[in-house]
Amino acid sequence: MKKWLFTASLVLLTACSAPQPPQLNFAPQAFLSTNPIADGKSFTLTSKDVRTAQYVALVDSGRANVIPLHAQQNLRITLENQLAKQLASQGFHTSMTSNNSVTMVLQDALVNVKHSVMENEMDALVVLAVTAETPKGKLVKTYTGTAKRTGVLSASDQDIEMVLNDVTNLVLADIAADKELQNYMRERF
Template sequence: MRKLVLAASIALLTACSAPQQEQINFTPRAELSNSNIVNGSSFTLTSKDVRSAQYVALVDSGRSNIEPIHSKQNVRITLENALLEQFQSQGFRSSVNSENAIVVEVQELLVSVKHSVMENEMDARLVLEITAETPQGKLVKTYTGTAERTGALSASNDEIQLVLNDVSNLVLREVANDRELQSYMQERF
């Protein structure tokens, strides 16, 4: 029994001292409105992350070694907070018991990185589905953002982080400027 406890302790200590996977900062910036389109219309905001994997980048160094990189922040919560800030800047008010609802679904968020010693190629993609639902019906919209970037030498985590946040900001801007979504929420919320 004593040997078993000792072996388990050694295994646990070894796991704790193993190198941690690298992580990058996911900090999308909300696109804030300068003027209200409504005055205090309420809604309930929920979100879900339906991605098959939780990493935000895959780095292929070409030596049969593909390394996933995760975000330091929770992707779903970070995007939900940015969208909440955007809607509030337009005059909407978040409530826990509103009959109006916005559901945000994160369907895809990934930066694919292929690099060698001499160059790198990054392809980023974010797909968000936003459902605005009222007792009178619902509007479902899908927003897709893509970005490509090439550079000399290997891609650093800072460069991957920049592309990830840029593609996220692009989609948030598209949501903020979507006249159809604004009109739907303005008329029905």
């Protein structure tokens, strides 16, 4: 029994000490409105993550070695919180008992990185779908943000974080500025 316990402990400690790939800091910023457009209209907020893979970056160094990088934060929860802040600044508020709902679906969030010692190229894509629904109908909008960035030397984790967060901020800004979505929610909620 002691041998088995020793062996299990040794395997567990070895697994814990194995090097872990770095994780990126996913920290998009909500675009807060200074002029509320709604007067306390309520809605229920839900979200889904339907991405095919949970990593947020694929780093290809050209040596037949592609490394996936994950985010430290849960993307779905982080984006849901930022969207809730944005909508609250516009005068809407979340409620568990509302007949109105807003559903955010994270469809894609990925930075493809190709780099060598001398240069790097990053292609980023973030896709969010937002559905505003009332008992009388619904509005579905898809927001896409893309970016392409090249630089000298290899891309650092901070460079990849910056591109991912910048593209996500662009998508959140599009949602905040979407007059069709604002009018639908203000008039029908």
